[in-house]
Amino acid sequence: MAKKAKPQAAAPPQPSQRVRHARPLSPHIQIYRWTLPMALSILHRASGMALYGGMALFVGFLWLLADGGGAYRLADGWLRSPLGEWLLVLFVWALLHHLCGGLRHFVWDLGYGYGPRATSWLSWLSALLPIAGAALLWAEA
Amino acid sequence: MMGSAQDLRSDAARAHDLRSDAARAQGLGAAGHGSGHFWLQRVSAVANIPLVLALLIACFVHRDAARAEWLALFRSPFFALLTMVAIGNICWHMRLGLQVVIEDYVHTGWRKGAGLMANDFAAALIAVGGLWAVLRLFLGG
Numbered sequence: 606m607a608k609k610a611k612p613q614a615a616a617p618p619q620p621s622q623r624v625r626h627a628r629p630l631s632p633h634i635q636i637y638r639w640t641l642p643m644a645l646s647i648l649h650r651a652s653g654m655a656l657y658g659g660m661a662l663f664v665g666f667l668w669l670l671a672d673g674g675g676a677y678r679l680a681d682g683w684l685r686s687p688l689g690e691w692l693l694v695l696f697v698w699a700l701l702h703h704l705c706g707g708l709r710h711f712v713w714d715l716g717y718g719y720g721p722r723a724t725s726w727l728s729w730l731s732a733l734l735p736i737a738g739a740a741l742l743w744a745e746a
Numbered sequence: 747m748m749g750s751a752q753d754l755r756s757d758a759a760r761a762h763d764l765r766s767d768a769a770r771a772q773g774l775g776a777a778g779h780g781s782g783h784f785w786l787q788r789v790s791a792v793a794n795i796p797l798v799l800a801l802l803i804a805c806f807v808h809r810d811a812a813r814a815e816w817l818a819l820f821r822s823p824f825f826a827l828l829t830m831v832a833i834g835n836i837c838w839h840m841r842l843g844l845q846v847v848i849e850d851y852v853h854t855g856w857r858k859g860a861g862l863m864a865n866d867f868a869a870a871l872i873a874v875g876g877l878w879a880v881l882r883l884f885l886g887g
Binding site: 650653654656657660661663664665667668670671673677681697700704707708711714742745746 | 788791792794795798799802806809813816817833836837840843844847868872875876879880882883
């Protein structure tokens, strides 16, 4: 036990104290063998969070577009630079990845695709289509 | 022993809920809500498929356009309305999504409430900011 037992009754642990005496979690990422569905699930969440931030940037850009002027020209110029192009490609990849992941979840929601082969198909499509899509858009740009 | 507390609930209520009085007071057990969140997340996700794809395609087609062309695009009522609906739906979907992320990772005291509230405010801010920018672009440019 990590906590010392006191003879008289102690106050129940406050949330902050509870964290300090937190029991160790079962090791997961350090131990379990990585599987594709596992990685895609994590990427689905990560891409969602990245898109949240990207949405803020998109709205910011719309503001600059409406204002016109120096700030807009700076932003537009930067977006056309190599770094800006990279950001856009990454954003499109995150978008397509989150979209494919969402479709994958939707198939599961409807009750289909739980078998090992079906899951494998769904997972590989979800992983590769977004990369192909982003690469295609980048090549066409 | 202290004066025993009486359970004044009806037989039906007591039979329905097997939790102890302490557990019931602490709010332990099944939450009793969450289906709505699940469903709304799916609805906004499905709505996002055409909306986001339309927005993505429009942005890609006009990627090399000058500002004047962009302003002309936003003066089209169809496109302005499409963008507004898309922004609203995206912000709703991302607010629901990040809520789940915060609930998964933040448990200590005031931080969870603050995180959830910050998510609501951020999503609302992005939505209002986006809608206002599109309105400005539509009306004046």
